[in-house]
Amino acid sequence: MTEILSSAEEAEEGAQPKRQYAPLAANENREDYSLRFAAHSFRKWSPFVVATTALGGIAYLADFAIGASIVLSYGFTSGVLAILAAAVVIFVTGVPIAAACAKSGVDMDLLTRGAGFGYFGSTLTSLVYASFTVIFFSLEGSIMGQAFELALGIPLPIGYLLATLIVLPFALYGMGAVAKMQTWTQPLWLAGLVLPFVVVLVREPGKFAEFAHFGGTEGTGSGFSAIGFGLGMGVALSLIGQIGEQADYLRFMPEKTAENKRSWWAAVLAAGPGWVILGAAKQIGGALLAFLALGVVGKTHALEPIAPYLEAVKPALGPVALTFAALFVVVSQIKINTTNAYSGSLSFANFFSRVLHKHPGRVWYVLVNCGIALALMEFGAFGFLNKILGFYSNVAIAWIGAVCAHLVIVKPLGLSPSYIEFKRAYLHKINPVGFGSMMVASAVSIAAYFGAFGPFLAAFSPLLALVIAIVLVPTLAVVTRGKYYLARPNTVAGPDVDVDLQATYTCSVCGDPYELPDVADCAKQDGPICSLCCTLDNTCHDMCQTTGPVALGLPAVRTT
Template sequence: MGLADNPEMEDYSLRYTPAAFRKWSPWMVFLSCLVGISAMAGYALDAAFVDAFGFASALTGFLVAAAVTLPLTLVIAFAIARGHVDIDLLTRGSGFGYLGSTLTSLVYATYTLIFLAYEGVQAWTWPWIALIGLALGTAATAPDAGHNMVHPATVSPSGLAGMTVLAVFTIAAAQLSLATQVGEQGDYLRLMPDPEPGRRGRWRLAVITGGPGFALFAVGIFFASTLLVGYASTKIGADHVGVPVDLFTAVYERLTGNHTVALVLAGVLVLLSQIKINIMNTYSGSLSWSNFFSRLLHRHPGRAVWVFLQVGLSLVLMEIDIFSHIVEVLAWYSNVGVAWIAAMVSDLVINKKWLKLAPPQLVFNRAHLYNVNPVGGGSMIVAGAVSMVAYYGAFGAGAAALSPFIALGVAVVLPPIVAAATRGRWYVAREAVLPAADELPCSVCAGNYDRDDMASCPFHGGTICSLCRSTEAACRDTCKPSAWRPPKGSVPLGMPKFAPDKELEVA
């Protein structure tokens, strides 16, 4: 496996994250999750929304999107933090199957690519906060700050027309793409330690603010960016307001009275922001590409290899000028991203908890899963297809603006229907039989891993870790009676108990 031989260097990508590796406090994990709010993309996007639709429509659209994404991402964040798995492993066990989650890995990798291209360390958090604070304080104390914030000089005639339902849902639709941001947050949330007795409240707060809290931070960033853009719009033209360096230079020039000093401060702020957010996008993207290619190629040369692919593809997107189409790209992406996240939440909450149509445990190992599961994967494909048809105007302009919400509704309703129709037979391909020990040796790589990461392997005559199972191409799934569909007359497995996995709590 090359660079992947050291699981700690790989941050246990494609694996369950063991307790021995989760040594950071909830507070430190939360701080790591805050990297996402340093993105410069938000300032340019918010300016574009306000200019095109006006402040009232933009704000209402952001609030609608936050109201939708908060409950969705709350479920995902707690499932990741309690299950200690990344978004890909969670997807496998949430009704998508082993290969079914390959599609969602591609969706997620695309998300990180979009923002890595658009954006073009945790140790630098406090200098970044200081510089942002200076900029906000300067803009807030400028004459007519409130008026300029709500009525920037760069607003278009359509933005002056007042709030409309169509404008609100157009903005909300684009913002719903941020629901998949919980995947990036999850790359850190999986490192959460188990909650300590008497401190569960702090643990829950760290998970909430580090995961779904991103939706609230997005609203806060909207106010901050419109304040900055409102002031800058009185000093520079519309073409420059959306450029972060020009935006902050205009603000800092009021503070320093010197263009050169203001330019240096703006450059330092943008540099810090780009370092922080691009490290996050590159890191998360490399995890997704690892998941995607390990299943297609049965090879895992190491996460570091996919860093180069992630950066290379982002350079291509920058060269084709994704910036000029970012609002349309996000609106299109929202249809697919929301269908994925909503199908997962439906399975985790409705199927597993409420209706008991699915095993309550998180089963993510290839040895225990069918390659596909129509419950989650099928629901996502149908929801995404219906919403894309709506997006391209088949059902009228109103439905086009509401297309991500159509994806949301279909993806929530379909999983319990499919699970009931299939009687839950597609979730677990075989039950696990493992020796009684907290750690077990892998008969392929010779490493010792947590029991949750292991499966028995008749092909190798021992136990095997989840990563080696993913890269094994010769066995042809001999451990399962069938890899693609339940045998005729088979009964549902994994209900009500499927050892050794623990029951997954989702909230």
């Protein structure tokens, strides 16, 4: 390993560090560089393994419930078109985000900081993202609880608790444990996913044609309804935040080289925006199963994935159908809720580290995430699925739209830095370009959602948020001339510095070595500081942004 140390640091080798992290926060096998740049030395997985792990997170059955809810409410034509249109929007906006996270080794929160939101501006999006993981953890946990009740007779409140506890052993550990779990369970999950549709195709192929003429349960009819299309699309677009969970794994992609370029891009596209292709298919498939089971189980249970799934596989599996259906649901929920808990812990940790200047370790925020989700389950969040997701999508799409516009429009125009800067030492607290655009887009679309501009814009409020965010971001970047992206130049690892980015500096606060993209020059310490120690300092008052860069000395290279 090549380690770069300044001459001053070499003289102080062996000195007692000024900060010692709690054992859980210091264990990178659990922390997974949760608040940091993902070090090149830690990215030991192949593109295939990273992609498989990321795609394991889309095993959720909320897709079945979401698709069923949309099509049962608005009919086949409007509902399916809404699902497909939302999938196109999610895929297009997800491509630049996935590529940026994979190239830069940062998660969604760190990307957002440098993509027009500023250091504290992105705390809001941390909560938006955390709420996404909590909402979907509660929805998925509710589905597992329903499976426990149907298969084992366990009351729902106890089933919800079990659904929460069962994922903790996986979520408390990091990428290594999650990668193994997702890889081992993938074949069983894929077999279970395909089975009900194969059974229907073999036994009742005519049902597919009947489904295509289904008019819904609310009298909307089988024809196209613009309002139904818009409302259904709004529900499906609530899943746009899923790209954040994919990015939490994509940051571990190995560096792109001439040798792995094709596999690298294939993995990024498949595990990044590619999740929505299978996701849309699952939504339509879930709607089909709900339609087939509607006359047997009723509308309420048709929206609960376990009941329609059971009815579909029962003719083929007979007496073991219930056991198999319950097993499929449990495996699916473990796969997705491990990801929800893992990603939620990253987001909560990012938020509280900046607000409280403390970081006890990512694993504690796993418990926070799961605890809030359990409370939502117990309060019956599943029964308000459409309303929760329809409202949430207005904020989520404004955030994703703003980040996407920065990457696709502002950055190529040279109005922002050519790289993703996420460290406090170099960022303004608030960047009005991204943060302001998101706030305006969210406010207008939420007002539209509640009917302020009539029923048509109420139905299409998430698209209104997307358009406003995409237009405002480059507009504000031009008006502000991009001056709020950087508070000062990065003279340590910026694009104008000719250094080996995989070399390391030793943090003058915690005494640990970190690769250069994770290091800043600190005026208070008069030396290098890692990004997390910089975040947690509550006494410096960002003095480095007024004193200018600190000379770290000519680096001395040594090989160990």
